[in-house]
Amino acid sequence: MKADDLLDGLEHIDPQLVHQADKPPQKTPHRRPLWMGLTAVAAAAAIVIGIVLWPGGGPLTGQASALAVAEYPEMAPYPNEMDYLNSDGTLDFDRWSADHDAWRASQKAQLNQPEGYDSGLEGYYTAALRQFLGDGGTENKVCSPLNIYFALGMLAELTGGSSRQQILDLLGHDTIDTLRAQAKALWNANYNDDGMLTSVLASSLWLNEDITFVQSTLDTLADTYYASSYQGEMGSAQLDQALRAWLNDQTGGLLEEAAGQVSLDPETALALATTVYYQGRWSQEFNPANTAPDVFHTPEGDVTCDFMHSSSSNNYYWGDQFSAVGKSVLYGGTLWMVLPDEGVSVDQLLADPEAMEFLLSDGEWDNQKYLIVNLSMPKFDVSGQLDLIQGLQAMGITDVFDPAVSDFTPMTEAVEDISVTQATHASRVAVDEEGVTAAAFTAMAMGGSGMPPEDEVDFTLDRPFLFLLTSSQGQPLFAGVVNQPG
Template structure:
């Protein structure tokens, strides 16, 4: 986003902050990969949580504090071989190798986090997947567990007492200090913006210009959650447009429709927003010449859609009610596809402890065999929008929604009777066959529920299935239910 565009959309925002906001942290998702923008896997998620003054509470008075801006890590760019060609067309291998080593060192530094930094999250991930993917019926469902985690972590910083403790309990942490350490490590381990893989997490705070806020809290959010803060006139078209523009910029425009619906009431004291934008290509790509229409057995009737095909050596996993295969993203994690056995529903899988254990195992699974997998999967583009309030209450977070008991004193002591009245989550995952592979085959049927007897297996995703997109660090960035591929 250019500086003049940002200034137009942030008319009522602090001018000094606007000048800072045009730095690379806000622009990162628009840095297209050096591999010509292939979009084998593209995904985005966003959360907006609105915190408002309850009717009858204290009046909004005062001026906003100075605001904080996050600084993102600098990563060495991936060395595109095309930039290292000699005049005769040969590769300058010495120069390329040196820059490649620099890039790999930079990449490994992001992944090099304290041992055990992600421990204690199993309960949170399990509860989130069951709560927000269950009961899909005939529709698709998709969410980003990690995106929700960061929104809740920021909310914990803004609260105290039992309001904070309920969030800590869900996230499996015993104190705000351990949460901060974990959140910072998780953020860095899952961040990449190097031209090969885009996995950008962004956070922001939108502050009422008439409310004084605690600067130390804003500084902590900038340091731990890489959150930038803006102030403006709540309820104004200008600030709504600024929020919508920020959401679109941070999610590569993948959630434009959902972002366009975001607005803040005049009574809003503060809103927080977190996003994830992901773009990567397959390690072994599909040959588009082999893509052909076939039948997907959707819950409400058969539909025709394009199926991609490949045949390669891979790990085939299974359990009592499912079979699963992972499709790796180059330097960027794995898309795990979990197919229920015949007669087993997706909801039954979500209720199965063995399946949840597999979804969080990142492929470290006892029941697996390395063999040739004949994969047939539909191209899909699934999206969804969730109101998180009821689900979060069901998972034990209740105080922040009740102005009679909520405690937001770490954020501001100038306003009482504050509560969360809006918590919207939107996500989208699109998968296609960008790139070329050398293999081709025709898939006949799916195997499920047991070790395959031969050295190859047909894995056909022609009925509702689960997927989890894990990052290079093994965290579940996105998860969903595909009932309708197209």
């Protein structure tokens, strides 16, 4: 069920029953990372793209000057009923109801996007998942397809001619105008920061202070991609530190090690960065008392790790080479877990059109049955760092990496022979009994699982599997391969 459908359903619920039967969790707008003791679903991703001269989220004080600052949507906070109790312990219903209506209206405003705004992305998502998750060998792999989409969209704004057209072709657009409309709608539909669910998208540009840039392009990026632009001394320790601090701030510190490796050369004309930070709680949490050690069969041998267990009614899905289950996040989408059949590798699934179609179906699938699912899955914390250049070239984006043919005139006409020389993508997803936490950044410097015969099925993720974390609107925020659950 998508979030807008769920919100519509709330229209018909007597709010008094919420107080009586479903006490919401305490409001925690600033949660600690998992390794500091919080149990949650967490994910983060980021991209940094460095655009270099070819040789021959808040204000940054004293390190870079702001040329354009994005204004984020203001969202009404989730009304935690514990904040509305009278001195005698009863609920101040009128005040709670008014704030609840404001929160619901705020949610629906973000989700109120043009019909079909997310259509036409299947080709890009399929290519990205195969390119960046395949050939993993024995290691974990993780990426954020939506994060990479926004980085490429921003790159399209900075380029012209065939440099831009190659990006438009990959993202399924004929013109930059249709890409802008889709990107803005996607950004808003997938943005949430209300104290209950965190799904924060952020973008920034870092500009060489010795180069003049086209202000209208910066303004378009601020309006469409909510990107703030800063200008400073390229190659300086101060600007590098400012960029690292921005990445850490936007990804909840989940990618601190990867962010600490980001640096820009003095020859850098511009760097763009996009991030995704996600934190949510399961609609039905695992009982920690049921968590117990068990064996996970990695490609390199058996290891013992903590497995979470639950038994509940759920939809069970299958295809010729896989079975799958989805676990919903409260107001925030679904974690899809896809298990290859015995004798089938994850790479074979990625090459299987049916499996890829399922991954992008968001549960709209014929082969499914509602039954009791006895789920056993390992707690996992997986991270990865990718150099995107070779993968993007294989997907048809080549001109921006070649200074002889690249066109960056929409960004600046002050210099020539500019190309992308760095495109780094880092992601992390952590899952435990209460939920998921995830983050990502992208930086660019310039055997036939048939229908189960009974009404109960065991779904045990004790060998390498695929996962896909979708937003409330079904967009693939994070995807990965778990070969090693630790």
